Amino acid sequence: MQAARYGTIIDRVIPHSASRSSELVRDLVLVVCGGALVAGLAQISIPWYPVPFTGQTLGVLLVGGVLGSKKGALALALYFIVGALGAPIFTDQSAGWDVITGATGGYIIGFIVAAAAVGWLAERGADRRVMSMVGALLLGNVLIYAFGVPWLATWDPAGDGVAFGWAQAYKTGVQPFILGDLVKLAFAASLLPAGWALLQKTGVGKKNENDGPKAGLL
DSSP states (O other), X not given: OOOOOOOOHHHHHSOOOSSHHHHHHHHHHHHHHHHHHHHHHTTXXXXXXXXXXESHHHHHHHHHXXXXXXXXXHHHHHHHHHHHTTOSOSGGGXXXXXXXXXXXXXXXXXXXXXXHHHHHXXXXXXXXXXXXXXXXXXXXXXXXXXXXXXXXHHOOTTSSSOOOOHHHHHHHHTGGGHHHHHHHHHHHHXXXXXXXXXXXXXXXXXXXXXXXXXXXXX
């Protein structure tokens, strides 16, 4: 049995247009804004233990949850392309193809897949409930690491044929970020259901049959 598909929170706030050209413009603007949001959050760095807390993955997960699978993935693909072409929008204002082929390239590729997965689940009501959103965001994080860690493990930093290795990949590419990821996950998992609860309570936005279930904890 196929799961019911609903609109995401952006569809409630900025409804679809009956005009095909207007709908195309709407989607294009949302994709660009999604990519810009990730780029902006990627520059946020807050002192944290054991590594600085950055907003990049938070942006990825939020964009997926807000825009849905297709537009979320397109927004992150745009982020990938623009950064690879030289715009300083990756973490610490880094840019260029060297970043993509370097140690963190796998994570950036994983962002696209993670946004699509979180968006797919949000379109099926996961963004209405805190606990289901926790599950969606956990999956998103796992997908980011699923692409990033093998890439990092096989990365050859010195160009001498000696790979970075799995143990080092875990030690430097996973372990230091777990605590920060949990904090970001808790924030994002609360934010979207809270947004839905506010919209449903106040009646803001265009209510339709695609609103899905009521927002809540479980």
